[in-house]
Amino acid sequence: MIRYLIRRLLWACALFVVITIVTFVIFFMIPVNPAKQACGQRATPTCIKNTTHTLGLDRPVSIQYLRFMDRLVLHLNLGRSFVTRQSVNKTVLNAAPVSASLVFGGAIVWMLIALPVGILSALRPRSTLDRTAMVFVLIGISAHPVWIGLIFLYFFAFKLGWFQIGGYCNFFHPVGGCGGPVQWAWHMVLPWATFAILFTALYVRMIRANVMEASNEDYVRTARAKGAPEWIVIRSHILRNALLPVVTMLGMDIGVALGTAIFTESVYGLPGLGKTALDSISSFDLPVTQGIVVFATLSIIFFNLIVDLLYAVIDPRIRLT
Amino acid sequence: MALLEVNDLKTHFRTDDGIVKAVDGVSFSIEKGQTLGIVGESGSGKSVTCLTIMGLNSRVNTISSGAALWKGKDLLKMSTRQLRSVRGDDIAMIFQDPMTSLNPVKSIGAQLIEAILLHRDVSKKQAKARALELLKAVGIPRPERRIDDYPHQFSGGMRQRVMIAMALINDPDLLIADEPTTALDVTTQAQILNLMTKLQADFGSAIIMITHDLGVIAEIADEVVVMYAARVAEQAPIDNLFRRPHHPYTWGLLGSLPRLDTDVERLIQIQGQPPSLLNPPKGCRFHPRCPYVMEICKMTEPDLLPVSHDPEHFQRCHLDEDTKDREAAKLTHMGDAA
Numbered sequence: 001m002i003r004y005l006i007r008r009l010l011w012a013c014a015l016f017v018v019i020t021i022v023t024f025v026i027f028f029m030i031p032v033n034p035a036k037q038a039c040g041q042r043a044t045p046t047c048i049k050n051t052t053h054t055l056g057l058d059r060p061v062s063i064q065y066l067r068f069m070d071r072l073v074l075h076l077n078l079g080r081s082f083v084t085r086q087s088v089n090k091t092v093l094n095a096a097p098v099s100a101s102l103v104f105g106g107a108i109v110w111m112l113i114a115l116p117v118g119i120l121s122a123l124r125p126r127s128t129l130d131r132t133a134m135v136f137v138l139i140g141i142s143a144h145p146v147w148i149g150l151i152f153l154y155f156f157a158f159k160l161g162w163f164q165i166g167g168y169c170n171f172f173h174p175v176g177g178c179g180g181p182v183q184w185a186w187h188m189v190l191p192w193a194t195f196a197i198l199f200t201a202l203y204v205r206m207i208r209a210n211v212m213e214a215s216n217e218d219y220v221r222t223a224r225a226k227g228a229p230e231w232i233v234i235r236s237h238i239l240r241n242a243l244l245p246v247v248t249m250l251g252m253d254i255g256v257a258l259g260t261a262i263f264t265e266s267v268y269g270l271p272g273l274g275k276t277a278l279d280s281i282s283s284f285d286l287p288v289t290q291g292i293v294v295f296a297t298l299s300i301i302f303f304n305l306i307v308d309l310l311y312a313v314i315d316p317r318i319r320l321t
Numbered sequence: 322m323a324l325l326e327v328n329d330l331k332t333h334f335r336t337d338d339g340i341v342k343a344v345d346g347v348s349f350s351i352e353k354g355q356t357l358g359i360v361g362e363s364g365s366g367k368s369v370t371c372l373t374i375m376g377l378n379s380r381v382n383t384i385s386s387g388a389a390l391w392k393g394k395d396l397l398k399m400s401t402r403q404l405r406s407v408r409g410d411d412i413a414m415i416f417q418d419p420m421t422s423l424n425p426v427k428s429i430g431a432q433l434i435e436a437i438l439l440h441r442d443v444s445k446k447q448a449k450a451r452a453l454e455l456l457k458a459v460g461i462p463r464p465e466r467r468i469d470d471y472p473h474q475f476s477g478g479m480r481q482r483v484m485i486a487m488a489l490i491n492d493p494d495l496l497i498a499d500e501p502t503t504a505l506d507v508t509t510q511a512q513i514l515n516l517m518t519k520l521q522a523d524f525g526s527a528i529i530m531i532t533h534d535l536g537v538i539a540e541i542a543d544e545v546v547v548m549y550a551a552r553v554a555e556q557a558p559i560d561n562l563f564r565r566p567h568h569p570y571t572w573g574l575l576g577s578l579p580r581l582d583t584d585v586e587r588l589i590q591i592q593g594q595p596p597s598l599l600n601p602p603k604g605c606r607f608h609p610r611c612p613y614v615m616e617i618c619k620m621t622e623p624d625l626l627p628v629s630h631d632p633e634h635f636q637r638c639h640l641d642e643d644t645k646d647r648e649a650a651k652l653t654h655m656g657d658a659a
Contacts, residue, residue, distance in 0.1 A: 218421040224377055225416075226436045226487070227409035236435075240426050316426055316471040 001312070008308055012301040016294075023293045024065050027286050033057075034082050034284045055082055068290065078291040083283050088291035091276060096295065098168055098272035102264060103257045105188055106195040107250070113200045118207025122242075123234070125212065133204055140201025145260065149194045149267030156190060163190050168270045195264045199253060207246060214242035244315055251307025255300035322393055323350040324527050325374070325412075325495060330387035332366075332373045341598045343369040345551040346387070351544070353494070356521065356528040358542030358559070360535055360574065364595050366551040367531045371497045373397075375414055376404045410440040413488035417500040419480035423472040429456075429483050430468035436487050455486040458523070459516060478509035485516065489524055496521075497529045502537065514540055535574050539563065547571050550596050550606040553625055557634040566649055567628060567636035569611050575652050605639065613640055613648070 035051040036043050052058050056067065071077045078088035121130035157165040169183040178187075214220065215238050223237045262274030269275075273292050280288035312318045332344040344366040351357045359367045372378050374389045374396055389396040391407065399407070408414075416422045424432060433452035434445065441448070449468070456464035459482040472480055481501060488496055498517065502510035518541055521528055530542060538545055538559070545562045547555040547570065555568040566572055576589035593610040596602050602609055608618040617639050628634040629642075638645075 218416060218418060219424040221377060222416065222422045222484075222487075223424070225375060225408055225414040227405045227407070227439050228435070229405060232435075232439075236427070237424055241424070244426070314426075316428070317473050 079287040110196040110199040114203035122211035145263040210242040326350040326390040335382040358538035361548035413493040
């Protein structure tokens with residue numbers, strides 16, 4: 001177990017270095033001078049020259065990367081924004097809870113729907129529920145979150161007025177007039193729904209397939225031959241096996257979801273990581289972009305690690321290998 | 322009263338192509354402590370017969386008729402609840418592939434204990450003691466250390482031993498073994514067969530042994546049912562069958578058995594393929610593959626009738642006694658096997 005953990009952690013470090021290097025290199029491949037952007041529309045050559053020096057852009061990329069890593073590893077400091085000169089740590093920490101609300105809330109929503117629907121349609125294939133669910137799955141996979149978001153906003157927020165048209169409310173303290181758990185949840189309902197649709201569709205399909213496959217296994221027949229009642233057969237023989245891969249998928253998809261969250265955050269104007277990343281990329285703000293990449297990488301690595309450990313606990317076949 | 326009496330059992334599956342008559346009028350009975358062998362090639366309906374008795378066919382597309390009287394009560398007419406109390410308690414079953422028949426995420430101890438607790442009102446501790454006892458009986462070394470292990474930590478032969486332990490754990494009156502040795506290598510096959518014979522003596526269960534291997538039948542059965550294309554071709558006590566097999570299909574099965582005491586260049590093979598059960602041949606179902614086929618075989622199906630001088634021996638063939646005597650004599654050395 002300890003060796004397994006150490007091996008996983010070493011992999012995580014390697015992954016981290018590779019991803020940060022790639023982000024750096026990609027950034028410097030773009031033929032734009034960040035200093036010019038930072039100086040604004042009336043950039044004078046002096047300003048550009050000074051800014052280039054202040055930002056450290058006049059040094060080789062390798063040195064910049066090493067300085068970045070040095071700051072990050074030794075001081076846990078992501079630097080300052082090229083554009084606003086604000087601390088990137090602060091920017092990321094402000095945006096992260098918004099994305100976390102969206103992604104985790106969304107994950108809970110999609111699992112709450114996908115689990116029962118997937119299981120029931122697998123146990124009763126070709127039933128009305130199964131057919132309805134499959135049509136929904138097709139729509140959910142095909143429809144883009146931006147489109148769904150706009151439709152939801154138009155009907156539920158603008159036409160019916162049940163919800164605010166976008167915006168975010170802090171869970172803890174009121175910022176600019178709204179705050180607290182109730183307001184927070186109220187503002188998140190539409191984003192959650194929009195965000196969860198794609199994943200609900202994918203998960204219904206995956207859970208259904210897994211449960212159907214497990215139902216045909218020989219050990220399920222063995223359980224019936226033992227005289228086990230149907231609910232025990234389903235609970236402790238079919239579902240135990242069918243839901244194992246779902247745990248892995250969930251861990252990986254939380255990471256993927258951070259990427260998909262960009263669309264939902266843009267539509268609803270949520271100041272999360274996705275929207276911040278989008279803004280920083282369009283203003284060629286390397287430190288902020290890099291900061292978000294670092295944060296996202298770390299959280300994906302973290303979730304995968306959790307899933308791997310969890311998997312080793314729930315699947316006996318992994319424990320000893 | 323017989324322990325289990327199967328009367329004119331029919332199991333038909335509805336498929337997109339039509340109705341597959343997987344079992345079409347099979348009758349046999351088995352007494353307490355007896356071993357019945359059901360032999361036939363793949364698709365002859367031997368497994369489906371037993372799954373029907375256990376009520377383990379998928380309910381959606383299956384039509385079963387006839388009767389399977391368990392101590393006088395018809396298993397086919399029992400409610401799900403009644404059937405459940407019979408399964409795993411009075412009648413237990415072992416399956417062909419031990420690699421996939423155990424739940425991979427539960428320890429073998431948990432699976433054994435589950436089998437007890439489903440039928441007995443005992444504490445977990447008592448159930449565990451019983452599980453250990455059975456693991457010891459089936460020859461798992463150091464059971465107290467292995468009981469918390471998972472199926473993937475056991476070899477195929479050991480898993481089949483665990484399956485046997487699980488089947489016998491509630492002292493069933495009947496054990497149905499569906500090709501229990503097919504997926505195992507030859508040395509392990511012999512071990513498992515010896516184990517089953519030994520356990521039968523200890524537990525006194527009756528056994529229905531399904532196999533395509535007459536060698537296995539010769540080893541352990543008292544009575545044999547030879548199935549061909551969803552029907553019984555021949556049925557007899559073991560000695561009678563091996564002394565004087567009556568059906569050309571049985572001759573074929575015997576001829577294809579490798580033997581140590583005779584020097585044969587090549588094993589005899591039954592020509593052709595088993596017929597489709599969607600659309601079985603008219604007349605005798607074996608006639609397209611039978612080397613002795615006559616005109617009458619193509620028209621009328623022979624009934625399953627007792628042999629004149631051997632009333633416990635039933636057969637379904639039009640051939641005259643003289644031809645049968647002559648042909649069966651060629652195989653008489655098979656009598657030694659019994």
